[in-house]
Amino acid sequence: xxxxxxxxxxxxxxxxxxxxxxxxxxxxxxxxxxxxxxxxxxxxxxxxxxxxxxxxxxxxxxxxxxxxxxxxxxxxxxxxxxx
Numbered sequence: 844x845x846x847x848x849x850x851x852x853x854x855x856x857x858x859x860x861x862x863x864x865x866x867x868x869x870x871x872x873x874x875x876x877x878x879x880x881x882x883x884x885x886x887x888x889x890x891x892x893x894x895x896x897x898x899x900x901x902x903x904x905x906x907x908x909x910x911x912x913x914x915x916x917x918x919x920x921x922x923x924x925x926x
Contacts (some may be wrong), residue, residue: 844897851891859885889921 862878884890900915901907907915 846895846902848891848895851894855885855891855894892921893919 859882864883866875882926896919897912897915901909
């Protein structure tokens with residue numbers, strides 16, 4: 844499981860390159876819209892930190908319930924530089 848920010852960034856880059864390849868070979872625009880939406884999400888500066896935070900909540904093979912997952916997501920606060 845990728846519980847390191849650098850690992851998450853590598854997995855995201857691999858996913859995006861694969862998705863762009865699929866987008867190029869699949870006719871139509873429906874898949875393009877989905878890939879664009881996912882790409883916009885996973886390229887946000889806070890995404891890798893968020894992914895690591897959520898993954899660490901469920902280490903050791905624990906399968907979260909929807910409520911546990913929602914709670915973990917709600918507890919995430921990205922580290923923002925002080926103004």
